[in-house]
Amino acid sequence: MATKWPKPAQGSWTEHYPDLGTGPIPFRDSISPEFYALEREAVFKRAWLNISRVEETPEAGSYITRQIEAADASLLLVRDREGRIRAFHNLCRRRGHALVTPDFRATELRSTGDEFECRTCGWRYSLDGTLTALPDADQFSGLDTADYGLLPVQCDVWAGFVFVNMNPKPDQSLREFLGPMVTALEDYPFDRLTERYDWVAHNNSNWKIFADAFQEYYHVPSLHTQQVPPEVRDPNAGFTCGHFQLDGPHRVVSTAGTRRWLLAPEYMYPIERATQSGLVGPWRTPDIGELPAALNPGGIEPWGISNFQIFPNLEILIYGGWYLLYRYWPTSHNTHRFEAFTYFHPARTVRERIEHEVAAVVLKEFALQDAGMLGGTQAALEYDVIDDYPLSDQEILVRHLHKMSVDWVQAYQNSRAGAGV
The missing domain is CATH 2.102.10.10 (Rieske [2Fe-2S] iron-sulphur domain)
Known part of the structure; x- marks a missing residue:
């Protein structure tokens, strides 16, 4: 039976998760070599x-x-x-x-x-x-x-x-770690979407800085002007997501979607119009059966996409008839490897194969617009001239990811201190 989750009122997300607070956050967990050394031990050697x-x-x-x-x-x-x-x-x-x-x-x-x-x-x-x-x-x-x-x-x-845990005796089983919000997705037909396109980017930023880009839509009107319709392009239009939700260390963000946007030619590449495929994937996808209710936990209508962010470094972005997979692998305190995978049903015609390839390329372009900002963001943070930064109500998932990383490090330090190490 699907878990029922409360739906916060518009503009009150942080009020429903008081442990996160509402004040500015410092982001020093993203610029400190010392913190990264602890994060490796506390998170990447202990999480699934x-x-x-x-x-x-x-x-x-x-x-x-x-x-x-x-x-x-x-x-x-x-x-x-x-x-x-x-x-x-x-x-x-x-x-x-x-x-x-x-x-x-x-x-x-x-x-x-x-x-x-x-x-x-x-x-x-x-x-x-x-x-x-x-x-x-x-x-x-x-x-x-x-x-x-x-x-x-x-x-x-x-x-x-497939998950691994570097701890020989994990604190939780995989299913316990994932929790009810994530495991409620298991009836989604992932096994039917096996045509995959992938690419890798090496970025000059802390891994969490890139993950932050996919946790809120506040930046969309300013950064992605070429790929969003006029009503979203207006910075004062109040564009936001429809639903944010937390479960343990994991997060989900959902937003509405409408085919009306597909009819706005001024924000599409010509190849998108020609192939009827692009940023939102193929305009037509085959029937893959009834989708689990957990896919749209906020009951958004019309629903467009849900991004399930599994701590620490996995994101599953589900569009209904296809999905994306993102992984962020730290390589130092201020560099990481970003892996992106696009999954579709196996193409039945040449046209479908082209639709899939166009979608994969356009989505890559969209992601690289965010990636192009990472080096500058990291450098500015490392100047450390500002103590902390304000976050809006719809940036609750940004606040949560950084808090989870800090909490896991603190718990690790406490356990070592308790063991006399």
């Missing part, structure tokens, strides 16, 4: 992190690699003979050589067949990580192969999304 979807490792022996710099990890993700997806540290147990070559794109499907073999020393491992053979085994005194399997990483799957 989405690293793939099940379609990326479809058959036994298929695998991908993932680099998680913020967790000091190079991971190997493989589907075993029983159909289970397993995660391991990508290193051979003999002398720590990389078991397989990390792939730059980190999403290119490869197959190992029945086993992995270290190309440096010839040690061989089964798909479940067991060490099965090694050259000149009798030269290793007292070696028990049962003690030298690949090092596993906690791995679980929800709705086809």
Whole structure:
């Protein structure tokens, strides 16, 4: 049964979450190398992190690699003979050589067949990580192969999304961590939307600064003037989202949508008009069945998009007949890797394939308009000439993300102090 959530009155979002406060916030969690060092330990080595979807490792022996710099990890993700997806540290147990070559794109499907073999020393491992053979085994005194399997990483799957947790004993199961607001989405037909387009951007900003851009629409009239209709382009039009909601460390923002915008040619590229596809995706999408009520928790009519932001660094933006996936991977206190994925139903015609490709390109352009501001924002914050910055009522999710990061770091520090570390 879907969870019923209160719908705050217009202009009163922060009043319904008093723990967040209403005053300015400092953003120093985004400019401090010392805070980032703690954030790596407190967040990225303890939270559940989405690293793939099940379609990326479809058959036994298929695998991908993932680099998680913020967790000091190079991971190997493989589907075993029983159909289970397993995660391991990508290193051979003999002398720590990389078991397989990390792939730059980190999403290119490869197959190992029945086993992995270290190309440096010839040690061989089964798909479940067991060490099965090694050259000149009798030269290793007292070696028990049962003690030298690949090092596993906690791995679980929800709705086809593969998550890992670097903590050997996570504080919560994946489902407990996600909570009712997110898990209520599991009936959405993610498994039917498997045509994927992806790209990666390396940004000179803290990872949270880019995430902030997708948590509010206050900036839209000023920054995205070319891609929004006249009534939104007016900075004083009062354009805002229809619904904000928090559940534990996670957030959702929903807004209305209307096909009326599609008929405003002055804000579209010619290719959008020609293909009838673009910023809001293909204008026509196939029937993918009844959508879960949790997709539009605020009951917005006409509903357009809901962006579910799963702490710390995952966003699932659902448009109804297709969806986007964003991940923000910190690489230092002021740099990060942004990964974007667009998912559609498999194209049935050449026209549908073109519609999907046009949508993916236009959406990339829209996101890069936000990305283009990141370096300047980061540099200005690092001057540290202003103590804090005001946030509007509709920037409640920005306030929440930064508070969650600070809270997780504080809890980590408290636990270490309590343990006498």
